[in-house]
Amino acid sequence: MNRRRCATAAAISLVCALTVQAVAGQALAAPEPPPQAPASVTVPGEMAPPPPSRSLEAVRQQIDALYRQAASATDAYNLAKERTEKQSAEIVQLAQEMAEGQARIEDLKNRAGAAARAQYRAGGLPPEAQLALVDDPQLFLDGVGRIQQGQKATKDLIAELTQTQADLAAYSKDASAHWERLEASRLKQEKAKKEIKAKIAAAKKLEDKLEKEELQHLLQLEQQAQYRAQSQWLDSGILDEIDGRASEQGRKAVEFATAQLGKPYVWGAEGPGSYDCSGLTSQAWAAAGRGIPRTSQEQWRLLPRIAVKDMRPGDLIIYHADASHVGMYVGNGAIIHAPRPGRNVTVAGAGSMSILGVVRPDK
Template sequence: MAHTRKRVGATVLGLCAIAAISFVPATPAQADPDIKDVKARVDRLYHEAEAAQERLHDAKLDLADLRRDLNGLRADQERQDERLDDVREQVSDAVVRQLEGEGISTVGQIVVSEDPGAFLDSLSTMSSFNDLQASLLSDYDTELEALEIRREATDARTKEIAQLTAQLSAEKDTVDDKLAEAKDLLSDLEAEERERVLASRGSTTRVPTSVPASGRAAAAVQYAMAQVGDAYVYGAMGENAFDCSGLTMRAWAQSGVSLPHSSSAQFSSGPRIAASDLQPGDLVFYYSPISHVGIYIGNGMIVHAANPGTGVAVAGLYSMPYVGAVRPG
């Protein structure tokens, strides 16, 4: 009997095991996207888009410089054209005078002159007529060569502008593509999860009610802090939306300090400041190459236009890869 019970028990256990195996799916179910992974990918895409946007700002600054240079070259070329025309006219007049008989013999000139003595006094000038012609022709060649140099420089700047314009278009496409990819990634999540991702990207640091800034920095800090909660839009510089360098540019403009709309260019806007010497109002920079900028507000915090998911917010000084700081003005 005991032996029979053992056999029955074994049989039951075997059937249970078979039943359990029968309920195991043949292929593993598709795992839901991990929120941390999605957040990291969205962060990366937003930063890649911002880096492209900052390169776009740099290219626009370079383009403006090239166009100013081109305008100067064209003005210089016009002046050179005028100088060349003057020399060309002098050469033409000299040739015409010679053809009309100005080059007759010195003896003939003395004979026909009403004052042979006065003519003999200017004989040295008349005898150098051929030298004058040679000088005019030499001047003509020199001015012609100078004009050609200016034309080549103008053509080179024109080509640079065309190449940079193409680069601008490519960088703009990169910004749009990265932003679209981030939006698609977020749209694949359920609405509740998407809100969790976006919320997790915001600052958990309490926004200070006041920042002890002084001098010209005070106006810059006050303006930036007043924008907390505003939207982040690539290329924007106010009134209700900003990108990182657009916010810092507008903030310091309140103090009469002109900054370029570019984080990397703003890195050259003042003396470098050590992290231990930071004061409210200092510009702080991130990533290598530099592609993000914020404003230090004290107590190890910054205010910055973060990204499209966060907007203008307060964050920790070392919440991103820190590069350095400068003090504008």
């Protein structure tokens, strides 16, 4: 590892040591290998037990897969929740427009009724017939003008009434469609919620079966896997190419994310006391004055993409093939992210997980 990479590793280790979640932050440093267990005694005729480390590694991979699935379901939940809130607001707006349209129709009907009553009081004769009985030329000319104005007003009144009734019918149709979409989003939200709870419960059930020493060893295995991935990423020479400086908004987003270090991961949370991965990144950029999509999958789908070598602090790194995780790049090969249930917002190696790509909110 060249001098720059050594300096980078040292800088990241220092930041990690200062985080509230010290254990999680040490994932970038190479952990000490676990002590070797004494050889077990095998009774003749019985199968030898699997090596403890290999068995525990399988458990770690299973737990990691469950939390990954929970993260993907969390994205689905967050997206459905966002759409539900938007559709509810649209329905409220449509209801208001329908009420205003109905009031407008009543007003137009009242005006039409007033005109009819005025004609009745005039003896039931239409204005044209009344005009024919006028002897005074000036009154005749004035009457022609009033009739023309009245005809235009009547025509406008009928046109406005017809359009308002059509608008009201359209509002009603839109409201029905919105209700259907709202119900569909609610069902998706509920389904995702159940899946999240099931996956987290399954992961916790596996963890609860482990002894204290096994849990510590499990954390070491997790750190070792992250360290290997980060080392491989650094060994590619990628930091020699990355030299971007944060924009003003990017700097503010990084400052916000840094201030959240140590706060717990909670699925569906957007702060201020806890976050999930995309809750942290979306709120950080909101604090910087830039609204971005709520979920990591929508951030990947909608935000401008850039090459990894061109990234700068504040950019978002999207992880895994299903875009189910996101972290904020903070420079020197590190990210700040909310990892998973049971972990806190922490600093980690940008290459410690499988990178799908990078997006830039303020491009």
